[in-house]
Amino acid sequence: MKRRRAALKAIFSYLAPEKLTNNMLAERFPDWNIDKAYQNTGVAVRSIAAADQCTSDLGIIAAEKMFAAGVCNPQDIDFLLFCTQTPDYFLPASACLMQDRLGLPTSCGAFDFNLGCSGYVYGLALGKGLIEAGLAENVLLIVGDTPSKAINPRDKGALALFSDGASATLLTALTSEDELIGPFVFGTDGKGAKNLIIPAGAFRQRSCPETRAERMDNDGNVRSPEQLFMDGAEIFNFTLQAIPPLVNRLLENAGLIWSEIDYVIFHQANQFMLEALRRKIKIPKEKFALILETHGNTSSASIPMALEIALQEGRIAKGNKILISGFGVGYSMAAAIITLI
Amino acid sequence: MDNNPFFEDLAAILEVEPGELQPDFVLNQENWNSLSIVSTIVLIDEYFSIAIPGENLRECKSLGELWQLIKDATNSPG
Numbered sequence: 001m002k003r004r005r006a007a008l009k010a011i012f013s014y015l016a017p018e019k020l021t022n023n024m025l026a027e028r029f030p031d032w033n034i035d036k037a038y039q040n041t042g043v044a045v046r047s048i049a050a051a052d053q054c055t056s057d058l059g060i061i062a063a064e065k066m067f068a069a070g071v072c073n074p075q076d077i078d079f080l081l082f083c084t085q086t087p088d089y090f091l092p093a094s095a096c097l098m099q100d101r102l103g104l105p106t107s108c109g110a111f112d113f114n115l116g117c118s119g120y121v122y123g124l125a126l127g128k129g130l131i132e133a134g135l136a137e138n139v140l141l142i143v144g145d146t147p148s149k150a151i152n153p154r155d156k157g158a159l160a161l162f163s164d165g166a167s168a169t170l171l172t173a174l175t176s177e178d179e180l181i182g183p184f185v186f187g188t189d190g191k192g193a194k195n196l197i198i199p200a201g202a203f204r205q206r207s208c209p210e211t212r213a214e215r216m217d218n219d220g221n222v223r224s225p226e227q228l229f230m231d232g233a234e235i236f237n238f239t240l241q242a243i244p245p246l247v248n249r250l251l252e253n254a255g256l257i258w259s260e261i262d263y264v265i266f267h268q269a270n271q272f273m274l275e276a277l278r279r280k281i282k283i284p285k286e287k288f289a290l291i292l293e294t295h296g297n298t299s300s301a302s303i304p305m306a307l308e309i310a311l312q313e314g315r316i317a318k319g320n321k322i323l324i325s326g327f328g329v330g331y332s333m334a335a336a337i338i339t340l341i
Numbered sequence: 342m343d344n345n346p347f348f349e350d351l352a353a354i355l356e357v358e359p360g361e362l363q364p365d366f367v368l369n370q371e372n373w374n375s376l377s378i379v380s381t382i383v384l385i386d387e388y389f390s391i392a393i394p395g396e397n398l399r400e401c402k403s404l405g406e407l408w409q410l411i412k413d414a415t416n417s418p419g
Binding site for chain 2: 036037157218219231232233234236237240241272273276279280
């Protein structure tokens with residue numbers, strides 16, 4: 001039946017300007033085997049935001065690229081969704097400042113939502129909901145983070161993996177026979193919150209001299225409770241156990257089988273982990289996005305960045321069905337099917 | 342532990358010859374770090390379809406202890 005549908009119209013991304021290469025890391029940590037870390041993460045270069053550059057600034061550049069390309073005008077946007085865990089302020093929502101800076105109409109709705117690796121999929125679900133309920137025509141979804149600002153300069157494990165960037169996606173209303181964004185499946189397991197967290201500095205544990213004190217862990221990485229902590233082993237365990245059933249549940253809901261999926265984009269968490277997931281789910285290599293080498297782990301921006309690259313490289317085309325899945329910090333997870341228009 | 346493909350793959354992670362992997366093989370800070378532990382988590386998942394908490398793996402001091410942990414986890418009902 002023909003009805004009002006949300007569709008993904010365009011994606012424009014922006015990586016932070018400064019680069020941190022493996023050679024630079026090897027110089028900074030002479031006793032550390034960067035080649036081994038590279039084999040695991042798959043990351044050759046990370047992007048680092050300038051000292052005065054926030055995620056919102058990166059997101060604004062991405063959105064302005066979209067406007068400059070003539071995809072749409074700022075006046076056309078009637079809802080701005082901004083997904084980040086590295087906002088400008090505790091309050092107000094960065095999305096409110098971005099409405100003004102991007103020249104979006106004051107009749108535009110705007111809010112932030114706080115998710116990381118899973119955030120893009122949740123953002124598509126929110127945008128779809130707004131459009132298909134008739135609450136918005138053109139939703140601008142901006143996602144991204146500047147993890148580098150929350151990482152201790154002596155935490156080589158986290159430094160080697162994360163990268164700063166943002167991505168802007170335009171969702172638009174059209175009339176179509178088929179669902180173009182969705183179906184979706186979601187998942188949450190707050191038991192894993194402690195395994196990927198900035199424990200102090202917000203309202204549960206206020207900033208104080210103790211929360212700023214640095215400690216060294218068993219691997220020789222240094223951090224304070226106000227900086228990013230990740231238990232990589234537990235994140236691996238979670239992902240390997242939770243994601244195969246999640247994406248299989250999605251296919252079942254969609255009434256599709258794996259051979260009907262043209263391309264698969266998982267959150268670009270870590271190359272070794274993604275390869276293990278790919279083997280476990282039995283996804284062919286040529287259908288599986290990997291952009292860690294050049295992009296690093298850009299949190300919520302990793303899926304749209306991989307989607308944009310696949311489009312540019314002609315790996316995917318109109319009518320293709322793309323399976324996307326984001327998972328991590330929370331633990332929060334989601335997966336969806338996107339049909340390209 | 343000879344001729345068991347799991348130990349051949351584990352030897353590659355620990356960068357030793359498979360023959361060296363006897364129960365008294367020592368896991369120390371050099372060979373048993375965050376990278377080798379996450380690699381082992383993937384290996385255990387592939388061979389046994391189980392998840393062992395990273396903290397329990399980290400506490401293993403020898404290959405024998407690691408093997409016992411895997412055996413206990415594969416035999417336990419949940």
